[in-house]
Amino acid sequence: MTRISDVAQRANVSSATVSRALSGDIHVDSVTRQRVLDSAAALDYRLDGTARAMRRRRSDLIGLVISTIENPFFTEVAHAAEHAAQQRGYSLIICNTDEDPVEEQRYLNLLDTLLASGVILAPAPGTSLYLHRFIGGRLPIVLINRTLELPFPSVVCDDEDAAYECTSLLAQRGAKRIGAVTGLPDTSTTHNRLRGYHRALTDAGLASESQWEIFGGATVQGGYRAAQRLMSNGHAPDALLCFNNVMTQGGVMALMDMGMRWPDDVDIAGFGVFSTARLYRPPLTLVSQPTHEMGRRAVEMILDHPVQAAPAPVILQNRVVQSNAWPADNVAMTSAAHNIN
Amino acid sequence: MTRISDVAQRANVSSATVSRALSGDIHVDSVTRQRVLDSAAALDYRLDGTARAMRRRRSDLIGLVISTIENPFFTEVAHAAEHAAQQRGYSLIICNTDEDPVEEQRYLNLLDTLLASGVILAPAPGTSLYLHRFIGGRLPIVLINRTLELPFPSVVCDDEDAAYECTSLLAQRGAKRIGAVTGLPDTSTTHNRLRGYHRALTDAGLASESQWEIFGGATVQGGYRAAQRLMSNGHAPDALLCFNNVMTQGGVMALMDMGMRWPDDVDIAGFGVFSTARLYRPPLTLVSQPTHEMGRRAVEMILDHPVQAAPAPVILQNRVVQSNAWPADNVAMTSAAHNIN
């Protein structure tokens, strides 16, 4: 294997100078630098990442740890984060934990011992049980999407406002009994969305009945079944708010399969925009989430605030949209805009 | 920072023994081992990944380099690969190149200098220009989805057969003028799908007209416009085969927007299964691709054949399915089955 000393020898300089030239140190004569670069190129030499990281006690990696890579919400975050990291000379490494807290912990430890510059973490249920280990540690961590009862900085959406807005909209359109397909219990997102939902019901003078709130299981199938169950009730809702992107899909499917048309039979609104939503007539009312901004901001927070002071969460604005905008639209299509398969 | 010698001291052994105990070496007395593990736990100590990789000249990382993380095809591959890697004690690192060959090369170099155990690469257009650099190198590379004119092992789908089967099916259903929304030129996938398509046309005694073959631009919008253009032709096709997952979505959208019903006005079939496909009535004819098997096999090839002998491509079977199976279905839903947002 070719090492730094080989390049040094070929360029007639010391290995220190090669190191400086190759890492972009300014204190190198431009002629010398060029000679070094030429030698390195001739030998097809690149600095060894492991030795470099070991000696510097840091690597220019940022980890993005997500629970479900198959959720477009996270792939959009990943896309934006990758771009932001790359712009600043860092590499983004995406780790999928498959909703397994043990896996999640493994990846966090990996990134820690790999001396990553930071980790962007979308916490899964169970995360907080071990995360305290990293409080005040070497590894900067930024939470996205959900907050935890732990002093980490975070970037989230204004879930309460969006839920409020959707619910109010449903009420304005005439709904009297607004049901909810809710998300995972004990998460900040579900908590906030529920709060917005309840607040809107109150403000609209509508009743809030617990039988109209069902946890959707956080899957398409779960959303499907929850909506089906809600609508089969003798005293069924006349409108539905779905708390996340995949359950919204399931909810819509359920209505279609039950032969119910919106907004007449049941009105419906939900979090998350999906690529085929625009096909539905009438259009759906959906919450478009600022995934790209979330990814970008998280990277910035990692790089610009290496010392974690546990500031207040950064809250990004959701947008309530109608699903019929296209092809000019650059929101609904994002999750499936590219393909090289 | 706590180091291996601290643990050694606490356990009254040498650092060599700690190293052996912590890396699972068998040649350690079980009592000693336990003492070491206890000490390590007490000190919250974990081996330093960079030092370890540097000394061993390898890390237990597998890279997955894809061009578009927002394509469900690749996220499904990633999910399966992650699982397979984890099962064997490796960590999968996903890198998104955003279809930029420069980025792709950066990530390959990164994984190389990080001493990864191997890389699974979904080559983008332009890849082969620099990839020769890795031929016979330290870093095992397995290509997925597409093959290249380079001696790397690969795992692909039987694209020709699937295209043949779909085209034949359209012909059997009565289509006489079958058009194609094709994929990126100069790729093995497009090449093979075109071959299957043409072969089926010939076998069915149907004409092949170049005006019925349009490159879809490999996006939803591209598929939409291509389908629209094809169908606006005075001498329009009476059936359409779309060459990849997102263009299939675009194609379906175009037909709906033009008020055309399948299979009566135009019949349609396409590669890729998407989660909302089951809503369409009548069901769509889609090619379900073996993404999970692809991810799993690629990991196995990396780990079991570290010496690359450039064997023949591993070809996995596609399945032509109808899009109405659900909820028992475990194919169509895969790409959106999970959510914790």
Place this chain on the structure above:
DNA sequence: TTGTAGGCGTTATCAC
């Protein structure tokens, strides 16, 4: 601007 030299934390080798 460049060189010298020491050490980052681990593991492979070789003794015992």
Place this chain on the structure above:
DNA sequence: GTGATAACGCCTACAA
């Protein structure tokens, strides 16, 4: 089964 020791390849005071 365990210990001593010498690298692994690079970076960074410090000196020149």
